[in-house]
Amino acid sequence: MFGDYSIGDLGSIFVMQGFAGLILFSVYVLMALGLAIIFGQMGVINMAHGEFMILGAYVTWMTSNLFQSYLPGLFAGYFFLAMILAFVASGALGMLVEWVLIRHLYKRPLDTLLATWGLSLMLQQAYRSVFGAREVGVELPQWMLGSLHVTESIEVPINGVFVMCLTVLITIGVAYVMYLSRWGRQVRAVVQNRIMAGAVGINTEKVDRYTFGLGCGIAGVAGSAFTMIGSTGPTSGQLYIVDTFLVVVFGGAASLLGTIASAFSISQTQSTLEFFMSGSMAKVLTLLAVVGILMLRPQGLFALKVRK
Template structure:
């Protein structure tokens, strides 16, 4: 596998693939953050999570076109507006879905899987009807174009650095909300003991609705980041939903630190293996490694300790 490469070439390859893996890690983490919050607290298997990401990507695409046509002088700043719109639209749809559908299916995980899978098909068809079946891409502002030379053989993409910085900011905000806010305290209480939380006055239904909305909103922001590294199509979300569930389960569904560690491990493994093998073989090997580790530690890398 490594034949024909000098040590210097291998060093450059691993460095470049590590950076590519960090970009993939950023998308995985943004997707998995929302899914971990929903799955960890509510036990809802949201198969439409990828479509919420693509909804955010399409919102970014529309915002890009609006700024390019009507306010070109502000085009360099459109992405920040697009992220806010993607979060609001995806989060609002998430709140509506929870109120109309999910709240009737609590404690029935297989039913939530089937219902959200059906929702994902409906959203895919809606995307085809509104935006067309062909994939679309956004035009990046000039300040996101190009790359920065690190060494003579290693360059890093500016838009990749921006995606990683965005991921750090979003992860920090989620951590602050979970561990430094009243809502986060209520979420952790519901995760620990839903019945007792309701008995002491916490509105668990309201916490669930806000949690589902926040998770879907974060998926929308992930969609905005996704537009920088790939084209947007009606079924693009399905390419990431399996990897996202894998990240959540491997890291531990109720652990923020586990989600981060799992996303980093899986993204770096896939990125490195894809250079030396085919993309499908890289996914297979990564999946086999994760399955082996889950056999040794079925609760995931990190587990929430609860007094019983």
């Protein structure tokens, strides 16, 4: 397996595959962060999470088209506006969904799974009707094209670096909101003891709605970042949903740190294996390892609280 490569080559391979893994890691983290909030904090299984992400991707695509036609001078910076719009659009849809659907189902977590699956089917069809069945790709601004040459044999694409920086910033932002802000404390209080939280004057219904909206909004931002490295189709979200759930469960559902650690280990394993065998076998082995570890350690890597 290693015989044909020199030590230096192998080093470069590992670095570059590692970098490809880091991009996958960014996508996983961005998707899993939203899910970790919704599933880990609220216990809602949101199967439509991928569709919220795709909504963000489509918003980004529309923004880029708008800028191209009407504001070509500002095209270099469209992405930042697109990201905010994606967050608002997905977050607003998330809050609407929470109000119409999810709030009736908090006591039946398995039923949220079924209902959000129905929602995801409807959203997929809506995207197909509105945007067409073909995948769309956004035009990247000039400064995001090309790659950085780190050494002679190692080069990394700029859009990948950008997505990674974005991931780090968003993660820090989410950690700040959840652990340091007043609102984050309210969320955690509601999660730990809903009745007591209500008794001390927290409007639990409002907290639920904004928490769900925040999770969906982050998914929208993930979709926005996703357009930098891949194209978007009506069913793209579904491809990632199981992986993302595994990331969250593997990390320990209620722990943001665990989510990041598990996203990192899963994506690195997968992309390193991908170089040595077919993509499908790499994925099978990675998923098998995750499921196997989960059978031995069901609480995940970082367990913060006792499951019921």
